[in-house]
Amino acid sequence: MLLNLGDLVDRTQDLDAPALIDCLDWERPAHYSHRDVDRLAASVADGLRRRGFEPGQRIGILSANRVEFLAAYFGIMRAGLVAVPINHKFPRATIEFVLQDADVRLVFCDAARRDLLPPGTPRVELESEWQAFLGAPKFETVRPAADAVAMVLYTSGSTGRPKGVPLSHAGQLWAVRTRLAGGPYRDQRLLVAAPLFHMNGLGTSKFVFAGHASMVLLPQFDARRYVEAIGRFQVTWLTSVPTMMALAVRETEALARTDVSSVRTVRMGSAPVTQKLIDDIRRAFPGATVMNA
8 A cells, every 4th residue: 555655666566677767878778677766765765864854854856857866756755754856947046945945954966956056055966975875775664644745846936936835645646546547557668758846757757666667767858869769768658748749749850760669658748738739649659549638
């Protein structure tokens, strides 16, 4: 039974099955099993508790998509703390506001974005300090209270300063269980390029681990690389927002040289979809069911 949003591992399944292909380095993608990701999340949780962080405190993540982002995200919540994924496209002043507003005590950040943090911000830099931070690969996941907050996501701030939206373990686990009801998904491989600070990418990632599926994770969206990843890794399920798919289907040369016959599902979310875009997607991926949800 799922109780903590940070622990979605189905331990009745083969934990050595593929879970994640991290394409941070496109030439040398890193492969992780469900066991690997489980241990990384546990190590983050143990590292946080060993350093005195207590349940309910807020821990930020400021990074491009990569395995460490997901391990930190899940590990924070396993330890009973609150994950705060931060939009790294915000201006520095807005990021500083988010850190203060959420009362963030520590930030996991990548080197490319460390200078977006105010001087003196407690941080763990993923390239240089990650391994030293990790604790033991086993951790007893905290059982949260019924109304406990799991994470806080900040809105885009299009009408002023962004607003933090607290999301509970119970509410988000309901969403995960609802998506799993249409399973099983063990043989599915999903492609994720939406930023993990956004609900689209995060929601898909949680679905992957809870459904014992696998995913290909791009550090950011690039239309040509998105198409190339489909053929390279035999992706069966495309996840995106409509704008991303609109750009992908324009990559006619890449589509022509890429085997996309593995694609069975194209799922978009977070925005309306035009009939023209649906028609374009069906032409590009003729064997796929197209959904917007």
